[in-house]
Amino acid sequence: MHAGTRMGLLQQRCTGHLLFKLILLEAAGTVVLMLYALLWEAGNLVNLPDKCIGFYNFCVWNKTAEKLQCLEYKDLQVIGISPLGMVLALVCVYSCLVFSIFYFIFLALFSEEREGWKEIRIVLIIKTTILFGGLVTYLFQISEWIELSDFTGGFLALLGTQALLLLQILTATMYLRWAKHTHLCQSPFTEEALLIGI
Template sequence: MFYALLWEAGNLVDLPDKRIGFYNFCLWNETAGELQCLKYKHLQVIGISLPGMALARVCVYACLVFSMFYPIFVAHVKCAGEREGWKVILIILIIKMTGLSAGLGIFLFQTSQWIQLSDFTEGFLALVGTQALLLLQILTATVYLSWDKHTHMSKPFY
């Protein structure tokens, strides 16, 4: 996620004839013979919703912010060994997964007319990989909570 959103600056398509991302929408201009980045008023003319793109940006980058603080929280919960903390971790993971999915979905919906599947670069693959890893973490936390529940329920009281 850091690679896609910071290193690649949110560009999910970065080709010689087009650069499309959360902050850029540039297409090849035959007349000028160069890549031309469209301004907000031009994006509205071609049917791209500015509030939609802003919402996509907020959803995806909020997931990045959660990711920066997530390891500290996990370390705290792991040291404390609290079951309630693991439930909060699961909720955070679900929020991150939902935000990233919603942001990517809105972005793809808005730009699908100008992007072919073969146009996506490593930034897009990194975000899809992030979704897969988030799904794996959700599964792991769910299994752990289930295991922990059954382990503590089966212990006799003395």
Template sequence: ATFSAGTLALMLYALLWEAGNLVNLPDKRIGFYNFCLWNETAGRLQCLEYEHLQMMGISLPGIVIARVCVYTCLVFSIFYPIFVAHVKCTEETEGWKVIIVILIIKTIILSGGLGIFLFQTTQWIQPSDFTGGFLALLGSQTLLLLHLLEQAGMPLRQL
């Protein structure tokens, strides 16, 4: 339950509170819905439209797929505790296999979505640029992996 709650809290923070922004600095805001860079002439952040992003070599379908993957993981995380409670109450042995499959799917789509997004935007992001939203998604990924190991029966003290 701790891993699920932590994952959900971190994902809510990253995707709702931080609005999906992985970089949120005074001179740069880059996320699943924003791509803003400092404009020297205007003296402010300028948010670019999709046409400009495509001219810069950023794939619109790639960004959309990344966004869908990451936000789908959030939806799975919201409903996951309800499913776990159902399996515990009914004591269905097949249900535990489905729980592991759901954890695997969540882990894959979160890492896949984040990876696709970073691949598209790596030219404009330095590792030191990442802010809380990115760190929260990394924390979510870590908790998902630990939860998967726990559900698969591997004692975490062996790690």
């Protein structure tokens, strides 16, 4: 094989391998951020001494008692917050976490062929939409009770998750364009390709 041709094939395989590694890192970052926001921060988007508002908590400062007063879901409707909307937001956001954890299995099963990457991109779009929908629904419900400066680490982590999901969609799109350009039907991550790349 001509040296230039071999070098070109090696570069193509390395490009595909790097894109795969990149999407794995982005997926890992997504899971870490979501675990931080939803488990470590217990789903709280606002966690301040005088206010604690999240998917499980709605606590505001009671001036009379001089302490945080937490409302139950049944009491939220009295102050104009829909319990159904809160539950819907909760389901959407936590569903995205579940999908993100099982996404690694999906990557392992479907990343072997170019068509599989189309499925991967569809799953990423669904995850992004679910998370965005859950956040918007929740923020719409609590908008009268919070200010932009109130948001703490949990909210920022979910924003970072949204950004990483968009990056994963971009990475999957780049992979599909690369695969179309190189006219490869099989993944560059076969044992032979990896051995050549070493």
